[in-house]
Amino acid sequence: MPGEQLTSVWQAIYNQDGPDSVTINKEILKWFLSKASSRYESIQFSERKFFKTFSEATIKFSDFKEFVKKNIREPGVAFSKTCSDLEEMSWSILKSGMKSKLETGDVYKLWCITNRLMDEDTYPPVIFREDASWLLDKILSNLGHNLKSSDDVFSKDKFTFQEMLFIIEDFALSNTSQQQINTCIDGLYMWLVVEVMRKGKVYKRTKKQANWTNWVKRWCVLTPQCLRYYSSDNDSNQKGEFTFIKHTKIESLEMYSGFMKNLKGRFRLANVPMLEMEIAVDDETVKRAWLSDLEEIVQCVRDKTTPVQKLLKERHLKNVEKRNKKNGTTNQVEDIDSALTKTKLRADAQTKKHVFNTSIEIVEPEKETQQKSPSLEKESTEKIKAMFMKIDTNGNGQLDKNEFADFLQGLGLNMSEKESNLVFNSVDTNKSEQICFEEFQIYFCNHVMNETETAECVNVMRKAFLEADRDGSGTLNFREFTEYVWEKNRNANMSKILKSFSNVSTDEISFEDFEKLVAGSGAEVFAPILEEEIEQGTDSSLDDFQGRLQKVYDDTEANELTTYIRQRWNKFASFRRAGKTGSVVMSGGHGMVADIVPGQYSLIDLACFSDLPPLEPKHKVVKNTQWLSSTISGKSGKIIFPPEFDKQIPTEQATSELLRYYGCSFADSQQEQISLLFRHGIQDFTYENGYLEKYVTATNGGAGIEKHDFSHLDCPLSKDSGFFILAKYVENGDFHITAFQLPVRHTLYCPGGVIHCNDYLKGTWRTMLSDETDIDHVHLTHILEEGHEEKFRFEFA
Incomplete structure (x- = not known):
């Protein structure tokens, strides 16, 4: 709650x-x-x-x-x-x-x-x-x-x-x-109150961009919001945190076997593409306990609650029910909430049964074809963009090396040209000699906002690369590479050094190649070198870059971006066109909705509608309904509508925005991944003329609505496809309901638990369904003025 x-x-x-x-x-x-x-x-x-x-x-x-x-x-x-x-x-x-x-x-x-x-x-x-x-x-x-x-x-x-x-x-x-x-x-x-679910020492490493950090021991504190990790158990020196979102992925992994460490109880957390983390605990038993807590947390994030809030909500419902029985009264709203809660608990139980049977079976994130910007709060994005605008002195939406060097100097960093170019190339991931906003945002989020430890590792690698690059060419030839390794690690096996270099290049390697080598085939050679560098600390100005960048971010106000945009696009914002009579017939709005810098975007990113209120479909609001589920498997219950209900519900042409009101959506190429808790089948069903009268009304006991724990896909293959009904209870107990018309070959995704009805469908529909859970079906029942009940069908306004 x-x-x-x-x-x-x-x-x-x-x-x-x-x-x-x-x-x-x-x-x-x-x-x-x-x-x-x-x-x-x-x-x-x-x-x-x-x-x-x-x-x-x-x-x-x-x-x-x-x-x-x-x-x-x-x-x-x-x-x-x-x-x-x-x-x-x-x-x-x-x-x-x-x-x-x-x-x-x-x-x-x-x-x-x-x-x-x-x-x-x-x-x-x-x-x-x-x-x-x-x-x-x-x-x-x-x-x-x-x-x-x-x-x-x-x-x-x-x-x-x-x-x-x-x-x-x-x-x-x-x-x-x-x-x-x-x-x-x-x-x-x-x-x-704090809702600490677990504490303990673990080994962890983090992947950002293409590189994994070294394994380090950390004291971790798990709460429903995030996993925080510290240098020690006194909780005074926080090194970073992993924030849970509804798209967080969890994966059980095999034991890690490396040159320096063999780690049991390993699992992975991922907010792709923003952050990936691997954790190793003492043994498989401890690992299962962690995974159980983590799975519960992610499910609660999706339900917009926490495990403790869920526990207290269940207690509250039970206590209200007890008091009502004691006082001889009933509370319809609480009965509805209780029914929905029980359905959700059954789904949760099935989830855990499915996921933790023998091993974790979580949907893997698809491999990204290109790196995407992390998902951030609007204010954070605006502050980062305002920083970017300050550096982009010529206002073309790209940062060149001169602008970047001037920015570094403005931070008070006396970097050499070699150091400055190395940092620039780290941000310029597509090697275009220009830094776009997306590259800057990814770098800032990955190396500054989320984890200080990664910044430390990257700085050490930069220092090592600069030290090895003795001729200042920006690349390492074989001689520079081998001499550096030999000086730093006399115990290194020369054959492994040769193999490490040849795995990356036969000529010269860039800093990006060097990062891949350290994280991959050269880890055995470089791990002792870099760990010693981290322990000793560095005195290079590279150390201060992330920290000073963070300070610029902290000192930046989100409204600075608004001021910049207003000045940059002033001629559009003040735009006016007059007709022959002199009256204004076209004008600019009250301000620019967004400022789009050069870069690659998905179309949904360019659809700048986040400032507008969410769309609501036309819907009927019915008060004082009562959902009475059947206690006998295979039998229908009933939903009782009050006398004032006129049986009519409004119709809408379905769109993703309108469907979202009921927790549904159209399936398309942008659709997020979903987890199916049960085995499903897909089949074509044809609803002939007379289906509603001859079967639903005459044979099946009357029209109704239903909900169940499995998911639906419903795609009309005929033009005249009838109405697909969606409904929900809102917080105050009111019942909202809409009849949707779906365009041909548009596939509706209806997740488990959503109230719906297919009694009014026509033509052929391709449908996904399951037979592994019970269906909570209720007949439509109307209270007449004299106190009697009758079954009825919806009419469409």
């Missing part, structure tokens, strides 16, 4: 509003957000948007959370970062009024923990008895007590944080040493 930290804001508002308040004070909330905006860069506040969003006297927590997500976040800032800053702001207001015998740091951590358990629909937010008991039991367990909480501990059904704090102090933490308290609370905090 991303955003559960925001219950802290409700607590802070209640603290300012007074204990007599039963609804949110809108003015105090406005004051709070305005103050937070002035304190934190991740938060931007607009009174106009605030009052436009909240026109009513009362504010629902779910609406507030959506407001934070859409209107408060600074562009490019993660939602979780904004939530954390608002939580910190709330604590600054609340901490002075907290009454406790514990240290302030421990009270803060307990408060953060309970924020994850607070009920979002209460004001002030409270923690219900079931969650309070669960938390108290966890504290007792962490302290090593065999005690369990009981009904005697809790005098009522719900508690504010202050009340819960008194209970924890009296029942669990009395007569406990400070060290035990610190260890207990810190352990829970790291699990439930």
